[in-house]
Amino acid sequence: MNEQNYEKAYDPIAARERRAAREKQRLRKQQRRRQLVLRLAALCLAVVLTVCAVPPLYNRAEQLLYPRKYEQLVEKWAAAYELDPLLVYAFIRTESGFDPQATSSVDARGLMQMTEETFLWMRSKIAPEEPLTFADLYDPDTAIRFGCYYLHLCMVRYKGDVSTAAAAYHSGWGTVDQLLQIEEHSADGETLQGFPYNQMHHYVNKITACYQTYQRLYAGQ
Numbered sequence: 112m113n114e115q116n117y118e119k120a121y122d123p124i125a126a127r128e129r130r131a132a133r134e135k136q137r138l139r140k141q142q143r144r145r146q147l148v149l150r151l152a153a154l155c156l157a158v159v160l161t162v163c164a165v166p167p168l169y170n171r172a173e174q175l176l177y178p179r180k181y182e183q184l185v186e187k188w189a190a191a192y193e194l195d196p197l198l199v200y201a202f203i204r205t206e207s208g209f210d211p212q213a214t215s216s217v218d219a220r221g222l223m224q225m226t227e228e229t230f231l232w233m234r235s236k237i238a239p240e241e242p243l244t245f246a247d248l249y250d251p252d253t254a255i256r257f258g259c260y261y262l263h264l265c266m267v268r269y270k271g272d273v274s275t276a277a278a279a280y281h282s283g284w285g286t287v288d289q290l291l292q293i294e295e296h297s298a299d300g301e302t303l304q305g306f307p308y309n310q311m312h313h314y315v316n317k318i319t320a321c322y323q324t325y326q327r328l329y330a331g332q
Contacts, residue, residue: 170328177324180209181222184255191256192263197329198273199259201322202280205314206258211251221248223258233257272302277318282311 179185179200189196206224207213219226225233227245234243237260247253265276268284279287291297296305306312 173324174328177204177321177328178209179329181251181255184252188256188259192259194259194263194266197325198322199255199262200325201318202258202262202277203255205317205321211254212249220245221254221258222251223254223262225254225257225261229261230257233260236260270301273322274306274315274319275302277315278303278306278311281314282308286311 177200179196181203185196185199185203188194189199203209203222207222209222211222213222213224214220215224217226220230225248230245230248234241234257237257243253248257262276262280265279265284266273269275269279269287275287278290287303290303290305290307291300296307297303306315
């Protein structure tokens with residue numbers, strides 16, 4: 112193409128428009144890439160936040176199922192009788208579901224479900240001069256006080272072993288002491304490794320599982 116024909120064919124306005132169109136297309140592609148990067152970053156951030164947020168939310172939901180009701184009373188009497196408060200919560204939740212008016216089929220009463228025979232025995236030890244009656248176990252303070260003392264005695268008698276102490280709290284010292292004499296159920300004669308009775312076995316499993324959950328949810332708090 113000679114110079115004259117080139118000048119006729121070349122349209123500077125059209126050329127500028129083509130360059131502008133190409134630049135506009137390049138900018139659109141660049142913008143789309145940026146938007147894609149931003150979307151991916153937002154997605155990654157959402158995933159991270161979800162992963163970080165779900166455990167605390169789940170823990171809070173679990174804490175509603177495993178509450179620390181009567182906290183001041185539990186802390187007071189657990190400290191008085193050298194017990195882990197979380198263990199006391201596990202017993203209260205298992206025994207009564209935190210219902211202070213709970214009454215069993217054998218007339219065990221209150222938050223920690225104590226029978227009249229055990230109540231009278233505990234009263235003779237820790238409150239012989241106090242005008243307390245069996246009905247006072249419906250009072251949370253009395254129920255937790257007496258229940259903690261009995262649990263303390265069980266823990267001391269059975270060397271701090273939670274499972275054996277739980278078996279004794281449920282079935283009585285006499286039953287546990289007999290089982291300790293049987294090698295099949297106790298290797299050392301001091302703690303139980305086997306729980307041959309269905310109700311005892313179920314109760315011990317509930318207590319230990321509940322205690323482990325309280326430890327997981329509230330340890331260090």
